[in-house]
Amino acid sequence: MSRHAKSQVANKPRFDPLQNVKKGDAAYHAVRRSILLGHTQPGETFLEQRIAEQLNCSQGTVREVLLRLEQDGLVLRRGYRGTVVSTTSIQEAAQMVEIRIQIESTGARQSTMSIGRDILAELAAITNDMDEAVRNLDFYRCSELDRAFHMTLFHQAALPSLEPILNRCALHIHRFTYLNAEEMEPELSFGDNHRALLEVIQSRDPAAAAKSINSHIGHVIERWAPNLMEELNRIHKHESAPLR
Amino acid sequence: MSRHAKSQVANKPRFDPLQNVKKGDAAYHAVRRSILLGHTQPGETFLEQRIAEQLNCSQGTVREVLLRLEQDGLVLRRGYRGTVVSTTSIQEAAQMVEIRIQIESTGARQSTMSIGRDILAELAAITNDMDEAVRNLDFYRCSELDRAFHMTLFHQAALPSLEPILNRCALHIHRFTYLNAEEMEPELSFGDNHRALLEVIQSRDPAAAAKSINSHIGHVIERWAPNLMEELNRIHKHESAPLR
DNA sequence: CTGGTTATTATTATCGATATCAATAATGAA
DNA sequence: TTCATTATTGATATCGATAATAATAACCAG
Structure with a gap:
């Protein structure tokens, strides 16, 4: 048995061993999906802490997600005052x-x-x-x-x-x-x-x-x-x- | 004297009071400048910890910087193995x-x-x-x-x-x-x-x-x-x- | 030797706590 | 009352420590 597998069994794996994806990526896709499907509408604001709770991860990880989404042009970050979903004319x-x-x-x-x-x-x-x-x-x-x-x-x-x-x-x-x-x-x-x-x-x-x-x-x-x-x-x- | 200014004087300001910019932004521009001027050449790799030392900030802040640069297309992140400067044909x-x-x-x-x-x-x-x-x-x-x-x-x-x-x-x-x-x-x-x-x-x-x-x-x-x-x-x- | 398993190391990824910030509510002297 | 000043609040920005990961070195049975 490899050391890798052992450590996953021994000390409570934090990630799902079945699909070995990074938590940040999963969070990114979850939020992006929500935007693309119009589940969160343009104008609505995301709060880092709240998303972190909903997605079971830390604020820092959500931060990274929102940063990526900003570069995708899907959200607009307004430092210290929340992140709003953008719109496309x-x-x-x-x-x-x-x-x-x-x-x-x-x-x-x-x-x-x-x-x-x-x-x-x-x-x-x-x-x-x-x-x-x-x-x-x-x-x-x-x-x-x-x-x-x-x-x-x-x-x-x-x-x-x-x-x-x-x-x-x-x-x-x-x-x-x-x-x-x-x-x-x-x-x-x-x-x-x-x-x-x-x-x-x-x-x-x-x-x-x-x-x-x-x-x-x-x-x-x-x-x-x-x-x-x-x-x-x-x-x-x-x-x-x-x-x- | 405003509360803002007072707190900066009282408990050791972390940011330069003269130019009130976010540390992350400053770091972003520093690294980007280095890439644009060819000071770090295509192919060279950035290590989060090292940059953090050089720029006097934490790894997380550097991380954010590299994420932004990746979206600019100036670097390529290869999870767990460093971030390399890209090239443009x-x-x-x-x-x-x-x-x-x-x-x-x-x-x-x-x-x-x-x-x-x-x-x-x-x-x-x-x-x-x-x-x-x-x-x-x-x-x-x-x-x-x-x-x-x-x-x-x-x-x-x-x-x-x-x-x-x-x-x-x-x-x-x-x-x-x-x-x-x-x-x-x-x-x-x-x-x-x-x-x-x-x-x-x-x-x-x-x-x-x-x-x-x-x-x-x-x-x-x-x-x-x-x-x-x-x-x-x-x-x-x-x-x-x-x-x- | 040799090939595969097990440590070691270097690095990113994540977390939890704290500092900073902008907006707003509370305060109080004129 | 009014308006400048000072808390309070709710949020982001930053940090330092820890966990997970990939590459490589050390090890050892055959």
Whole structure:
């Protein structure tokens, strides 16, 4: 028996031995989930001590969580006076989409050339998990898996310092879409969209891949946030930048 | 005498009474400065305890600092094994420029319409401080004031959730430029460029302002990182997106 | 020797207590 | 009463100590 396992049994393990995650990470996801699902609305304030109680951890750990969420742009810290949940305007969401398309087009072009069989399999697996999440009507998991798909693909482009920006934009777009949608029933087209995208990527044509991911993003917005699509069209009238 | 001042005198103030800044902020800027100036090179690792000693603060405070720097993309945290300084490739820098132009064009268009006399004065003041920094050959302060100028201008666009992204891109571009430049003597053209930009903004023509800020960014890159400009041109050959 | 188990070490992760801060309520002299 | 000054309160910011972790060194049966 290894020393590691022994110490966990001997002196009361503080973390769940089953899922070896850091407490701070768990707390981060818990709070982020609450924000993304609109369980805590924009404008509401978090208090470090209270969250610490609710999540069974210390103030310092919560502090770290709120710091991370601030960098994600999901909360605003007002030193000594609490941390409030931020809001995303449609103008901001539209800009996030522009940035996202800029980044992911480049990413798709790059990835197409270097992507291997193993990654394609991983992407397919994520897509299958997504079908499962859709069947369970679990929007949050859908949103996480969607980001995982796009981030995994982009990771192949080997532009690591852009990954946090992409992740951040995707996060804001998901929140905007979810909080503003009339109805939000996940549907199987999610997975099918990604599978179609994978087909094109496998064809190894960089330009086609870039075009394909752009139209993928466009379709999703058209379907779930038509008002955001209108905003994008309005913008393009004034500055003539290409969406797809 | 206020209670605040009294308590500071009575029981040994922990913070410098002269500049009432939070210790964490001071530490953040100290470490960031060290990275931006290349004083600590990409690949070097930070240890929380050591930094804490050097900066005369506790490990927890340093932790917070490194967390922030990770979100800035300047370091990479490898849990339990130290925090290493990241690097920025020319491809990444080029993408950052694209994003920056995307954001700042929109910002300039918006700001032009809502900007007031007070903000114009503040921008002019920042520009004057920059002249001073140039005279002192203080590159870091130049870089900070340049970001302050652009961020102050963009703040008027009222798109707060995009501000951290812009700041982050500007940060990376500055670092790339500084670490890759042959010579890096600040020169007075910095301030003059900004003054010319202010002229155009005062004319209240959104399209002109957007065009002007694009060419401003272009000029700066052309002057200080010609190889980055080449990379941008190479990109545009393939995807036909407008730089200026 | 040799390969796997067990200490050691260096470092991050977490906690609980205390200091500091900003807002507001209480106080009291003019 | 009024308003400047002084507590009080509820929150964050910081600290110092301890626990968990990963890498590596020491150990020892075969």
